[in-house]
Amino acid sequence: MNRLKKEDLNRIKAECRGKKKDWIKVGYSTCGVAAGAQEVFATLCREVKEHHLDIEVKKCGCAGMCYAEPLVEVNVEGMPRVFYGKVTPETADKIIEKHVRGKMLMDDHIYDLKVHEAGAEAGLS
Amino acid sequence: MIKRIFIRDTNSSSADKARDFCNVLRNQLREKQMDEKVQLIRAADMGVYNQGIVMRILPDDLLYGQVEEKDIPRIVSETICGGKRLNDLMCHHAARQCRIVLRNCGVVDPESIEDYIAQDGYQALAKVLEQNDPEKVLAELKTSGLRGRGGAGYPTWLKWNLARNVKESQKYVICNGDEGDPGAYMDRSVLEGDPYSVIEGLTIAGFVTGASKGYFYIRAEYPLAIERIQKAIDQAYACGLLGENILGSTFRFDAEVRLGAGAFVCGEETALIASIEGKRGYPRPRPPYPSTQGLWGKPTVINNVETLANISPIILKSGKWFAGIGTETSKGTKVFAVTGKVKNSGLVEVPMGTSIREIVFDIGGGAGSGKKVKAVQTGGPSGGVIPEDFFNTPVGYENLQKIGSIMGSGGMIVMDESDCMVDIAKFYLRFCVDESCGKCAPCRIGGTQLLNLLEKISDGKGEEAHLAALRRISFAMQKASLCGLGQTAPNPVLSTLNYFEDEYRTHVLEKRCPARKCGRLFRYSIIQEKCKRCGLCVRNCPSDAISGNREKGYVIDEAKCSRCGLCLETCKPNAILRG
Numbered sequence: 001m002n003r004l005k006k007e008d009l010n011r012i013k014a015e016c017r018g019k020k021k022d023w024i025k026v027g028y029s030t031c032g033v034a035a036g037a038q039e040v041f042a043t044l045c046r047e048v049k050e051h052h053l054d055i056e057v058k059k060c061g062c063a064g065m066c067y068a069e070p071l072v073e074v075n076v077e078g079m080p081r082v083f084y085g086k087v088t089p090e091t092a093d094k095i096i097e098k099h100v101r102g103k104m105l106m107d108d109h110i111y112d113l114k115v116h117e118a119g120a121e122a123g124l125s
Numbered sequence: 126m127i128k129r130i131f132i133r134d135t136n137s138s139s140a141d142k143a144r145d146f147c148n149v150l151r152n153q154l155r156e157k158q159m160d161e162k163v164q165l166i167r168a169a170d171m172g173v174y175n176q177g178i179v180m181r182i183l184p185d186d187l188l189y190g191q192v193e194e195k196d197i198p199r200i201v202s203e204t205i206c207g208g209k210r211l212n213d214l215m216c217h218h219a220a221r222q223c224r225i226v227l228r229n230c231g232v233v234d235p236e237s238i239e240d241y242i243a244q245d246g247y248q249a250l251a252k253v254l255e256q257n258d259p260e261k262v263l264a265e266l267k268t269s270g271l272r273g274r275g276g277a278g279y280p281t282w283l284k285w286n287l288a289r290n291v292k293e294s295q296k297y298v299i300c301n302g303d304e305g306d307p308g309a310y311m312d313r314s315v316l317e318g319d320p321y322s323v324i325e326g327l328t329i330a331g332f333v334t335g336a337s338k339g340y341f342y343i344r345a346e347y348p349l350a351i352e353r354i355q356k357a358i359d360q361a362y363a364c365g366l367l368g369e370n371i372l373g374s375t376f377r378f379d380a381e382v383r384l385g386a387g388a389f390v391c392g393e394e395t396a397l398i399a400s401i402e403g404k405r406g407y408p409r410p411r412p413p414y415p416s417t418q419g420l421w422g423k424p425t426v427i428n429n430v431e432t433l434a435n436i437s438p439i440i441l442k443s444g445k446w447f448a449g450i451g452t453e454t455s456k457g458t459k460v461f462a463v464t465g466k467v468k469n470s471g472l473v474e475v476p477m478g479t480s481i482r483e484i485v486f487d488i489g490g491g492a493g494s495g496k497k498v499k500a501v502q503t504g505g506p507s508g509g510v511i512p513e514d515f516f517n518t519p520v521g522y523e524n525l526q527k528i529g530s531i532m533g534s535g536g537m538i539v540m541d542e543s544d545c546m547v548d549i550a551k552f553y554l555r556f557c558v559d560e561s562c563g564k565c566a567p568c569r570i571g572g573t574q575l576l577n578l579l580e581k582i583s584d585g586k587g588e589e590a591h592l593a594a595l596r597r598i599s600f601a602m603q604k605a606s607l608c609g610l611g612q613t614a615p616n617p618v619l620s621t622l623n624y625f626e627d628e629y630r631t632h633v634l635e636k637r638c639p640a641r642k643c644g645r646l647f648r649y650s651i652i653q654e655k656c657k658r659c660g661l662c663v664r665n666c667p668s669d670a671i672s673g674n675r676e677k678g679y680v681i682d683e684a685k686c687s688r689c690g691l692c693l694e695t696c697k698p699n700a701i702l703r704g
Binding site: 002003004005006009012013016017025027028029030031033058059060061062063064065066067068071073080085086104105106107108109110111112113 | 166170233242364372470
């Protein structure tokens, strides 16, 4: 990458924020890795590729809920942003099948959700 | 728009009650032909505890607590069909966490600088370089009231100003990531989850103090943190955010990672400096303080990871904003690593002034075991225990000191009734004795003597005079030790002795351990009348302490028994007695 100037910072910021895309984030700090995040991440990547889904799978740091690792946050347009906790490779399969492809939230695995984030659930006060 | 209803029974961990509730609700929705428009989801956690059945309804974002089956018709007709809020069912759940340090943890990809820039990353550095006025940054920090998050709570602006005012061409800034307290991992998570914010904080520290070189001192036991910070440094160099002419200015700053080989004392600033210089990690007496004479004899600022992660938000949102959070003397937020006998162990960031009770019960969900919470331990081996009676204390540097503990770096270990206070004191003291560098006598000899006394007490050989001796030696260590390690090592002993003297006395006078932790003070035996002669205990005993046969019955040999308790766990007819 080129050496950045202040204007470049604003440009990158605008570019990244402009990207409206669905994503999945996997907690990939020591707490997540110790609980099995590597396998979960691999499963999610494989499934996304297999079904040619337009969704980005990313790594991120520890969201604080270490007791529920591996933690997978899913943001799909028109649905609330949710955190699935204690995710196994099998649950990861189901997240792709039910949540991403079926647009339905899954029972018994949701540990937290974000409602007030922009774009996640339109029409909220 | 489709409604989504999250349901959970917050009184128990089983999903049975919530499942039944869902079925009733689903049937009633079907009667009203609403079942197509509503999705019911059983949640695994709602962040609300002991409020019965809790429902969260989206998109209205209503939270109903203590919901009973009789309320369902009302909820269906008024809230779900009518869109009306039922005030009597509303459950108040204030968002207690406030994320400043952890703002990007779990949000950005720690290996992508673009992700960080998208979250206003490097805007603070750009602002500082554009204004080109270190005094202005110091003034902002002074207004913010930010104090060192490593534990001692020294005002950050003052530390920076001291180093800034020394006339010297070469100065250094160091990020202290040698997090050694048992059970604490706040710094690790910040380094792993948001490395760029720490680099940005350190760069700003370099600019303000006039240092052109910074070091990240990270313990070698954190391989992932080291890998991420190294990648971040490399990427920052490639983007011109480290090195010469940062962001097109004339400012130059280099950063480098140095690994700590795992000595606890190297978290102490003078020992840390010695370690970076390649010497043995020995502390030295202060003054001179590192801000005037530090690394290689040059003025040096040492800040904790968490302190540095606070810098950019303060510069971007102003010191006044930061000072609006927290208490009179402790501003901003604090990250705690809540671990031990707690349901939700993890990282918690709360405004200063939040009570310990809120952290342990409202956010942590209380004891996971169902037993009563007895105390929390804060501040690691330099801290102390805080009994449940003091849980309403708002957290802050002075408040915690007043009740005999310290804020420390942010470890918070929850203990329940099955934890023995003598055992806890022994654990922390043994840690300090192992980690004592041996340079000064009060710490080297005092620690060992304290440990010997504690071992006698937990072995049932304690005498009443030992309690006075514990206090006397502790006092001597506090007064005469060279560095913080020795001065604070007796704290866990003193605070447990202060708040739980009864427990010590039971050990000494009755030779009994109320929590059944001290192995020499209780024994396992078999109640012959209850024993079914199945032999399961014999097969499970790892130390071959159980002998006998199916005809004659079994006995436990006290001398061989290691008090592991496996026999008690495996015995079906509950024929093993602990006492």
